[in-house]
Amino acid sequence: MFTDITKRKFLKASAKSIVAATGAYGMFTIMPSKAAGLIKHPSPKSLGFQMPQEAVAHERTFMQWPVNKSVYQEPDFLFDVQKNIALIANTISQFEPVIMFADKVYHASAKTILSDKVELWDIATDDLWCRDSGPVFLKNDKNQLAVLSFNFNGWGNKQVHKNDGRIAQKIAQKLGAHLFDSGLVGEAGGFDYDGAGTMIAHESSWVNENRNHASRNEIEQRLMEAVGAQKIIWSAGIKGKDLTDYHIDSLARFVKPGVVYIQVPDQMDQYDPWSRAAFETLEVLKETADADDTILEVIDVPEPVIRRSKQDDFAASYPNYYVCNGAVICAEYGDEETDTIAKNTLKELYPKREIVQLNVDALGEVGGGIHCATQQQPKSSGIWTA
Numbered sequence: 001m002f003t004d005i006t007k008r009k010f011l012k013a014s015a016k017s018i019v020a021a022t023g024a025y026g027m028f029t030i031m032p033s034k035a036a037g038l039i040k041h042p043s044p045k046s047l048g049f050q051m052p053q054e055a056v057a058h059e060r061t062f063m064q065w066p067v068n069k070s071v072y073q074e075p076d077f078l079f080d081v082q083k084n085i086a087l088i089a090n091t092i093s094q095f096e097p098v099i100m101f102a103d104k105v106y107h108a109s110a111k112t113i114l115s116d117k118v119e120l121w122d123i124a125t126d127d128l129w130c131r132d133s134g135p136v137f138l139k140n141d142k143n144q145l146a147v148l149s150f151n152f153n154g155w156g157n158k159q160v161h162k163n164d165g166r167i168a169q170k171i172a173q174k175l176g177a178h179l180f181d182s183g184l185v186g187e188a189g190g191f192d193y194d195g196a197g198t199m200i201a202h203e204s205s206w207v208n209e210n211r212n213h214a215s216r217n218e219i220e221q222r223l224m225e226a227v228g229a230q231k232i233i234w235s236a237g238i239k240g241k242d243l244t245d246y247h248i249d250s251l252a253r254f255v256k257p258g259v260v261y262i263q264v265p266d267q268m269d270q271y272d273p274w275s276r277a278a279f280e281t282l283e284v285l286k287e288t289a290d291a292d293d294t295i296l297e298v299i300d301v302p303e304p305v306i307r308r309s310k311q312d313d314f315a316a317s318y319p320n321y322y323v324c325n326g327a328v329i330c331a332e333y334g335d336e337e338t339d340t341i342a343k344n345t346l347k348e349l350y351p352k353r354e355i356v357q358l359n360v361d362a363l364g365e366v367g368g369g370i371h372c373a374t375q376q377q378p379k380s381s382g383i384w385t386a
Contacts, residue, residue: 043225049138050228053195065102066128080362086113093117096325124163132187133164134375135171144384147172156210178386182226185211189247196257197230197291202237204245230291235281304335318342320369332357
C-alpha cells in the first residue's frame with residue numbers, strides 16, 4: 001500500500017510502482033543534476049535577503065490539500081488525513097489567515113470540513129507537505145518579500161510531485177514576487193534557521209545524490225547564500241530509511257537564536273539507528289557554537305512512550321510544531337506524562353503565546369506533523385520584483 005510510504009519508512013518497490021504507473025516521477029525527473037551547475041545570478045544573500053525566523057509576525061499561513069490517489073489509495077484513510085489538515089488549518093485560522101492550496105475541483109468537498117475563515121486558492125496539489133513543496137519567503141532590509149525555491153523533487157524522486165513541484169513558482173507568480181532559485185534540490189523541512197545567521201541540518205537530506213550532485217562544502221555555501229546564513233551546524237542524520245532522509249524539523253528546532261528544542265529518548269538504544277542519530281545530533285548541538293560564537297542552549301524533551309497509534313513506524317515528534325501569531329500549534333500523542341512535559345516546556349519557551357495541542361495521528365502515520373504541513377508568509381512592507 002502506498003500509505004506505507006511514510007517519513008519513517010518507504011518501500012522502494014512502491015516507488016518503482018509509481019514510475020511504472022505514471023512513466024515518470026513528475027516534472028523534475030532529473031532535477032538533482034540541476035544543482036551541479038554554477039549559479040550565475042545574484043544570490044539572495046548578496047542582495048540583502050534573509051529568511052525570517054518562524055516566530056516573527058506572519059501575514060498568513062499556507063497549507064496544501066492532499067488528494068493524490070496513488071499516494072493515498074484507501075479513501076477512508078485519505079479522508080482521515082484531510083480531516084487532520086482541516087483541523088490544523090481551522091485552528092491556525094483562529095490566530096491568523098490561512099490559505100489552502102487545492103485544485104478547484106476539490107473546493108466543494110474541502111469546504112465541508114474547513115472553517116469559513118480558511119481561504120481556498122485554485123492551485124493544484126498532490127500531497128500535504130507545504131513545508132517542503134511550498135514557497136519559502138525571504139525579506140530584505142527594506143522589509144520587502146521575495147520567494148525562494150528549493151526545486152522540490154519528491155524527496156529524491158520517491159513520490160509523485162507533478163503538481164507539488166510547481167507550487168513555489170505558482171505562488172511567486174500569483175503574488176508578483178521575484179522567485180530566487182536556490183541552485184539546490186531539497187526541502188525547507190530539511191533545515192531550521194534561527195533568523196540570525198545559523199542553520200541546523202542533517203547531511204542526509206542534502207548531501208545526497210538523490211537531490212544534489214555536489215560536495216558538502218558546495219551545498220553548504222549555496223544553502224547559506226539562499227537563506228542568508230553565516231553558518232550551518234551539520235549532523236550526519238540517516239540516509240535511505242525514510243522518505244525525507246531524516247529531516248531535522250522532526251528532531252530539533254530553533255526557539256530563538258541561541259536556543260534549540262530537541263526530542264531524544266530517555267536512553268540511547270544502540271540497536272536503533274534513529275536513537276543513535278538523535279543522540280549524535282544532541283551532542284553536536286551541545287558542543288557547537290552558533291554564528292555569533294555562542295554555545296547553544298539545548299532544551300530536550302522525551303519521546304512519548306504510550307501512543308494511541310500502534311503503527312510501528314509512527315512519527316511522534318514534539319518538535320514538529322508550528323509557531324503562528326499568538327500561538328504554538330503542537331501535537332499530543334496520548335501519553336499524558338510526555339504530552340504534558342512537551343506542552344509545559346513550550347509554555348516556558350513561548351510565554352506570550354497560547355499552546356494548542358492537537359490529535360493529528362493520521363499525519364504521524366504518514367510520517368510527518370504540523371510543521372511539515374504548514375508554511376508561513378511573514379509580514380512585510382510589500383513585494384520585491386527585482
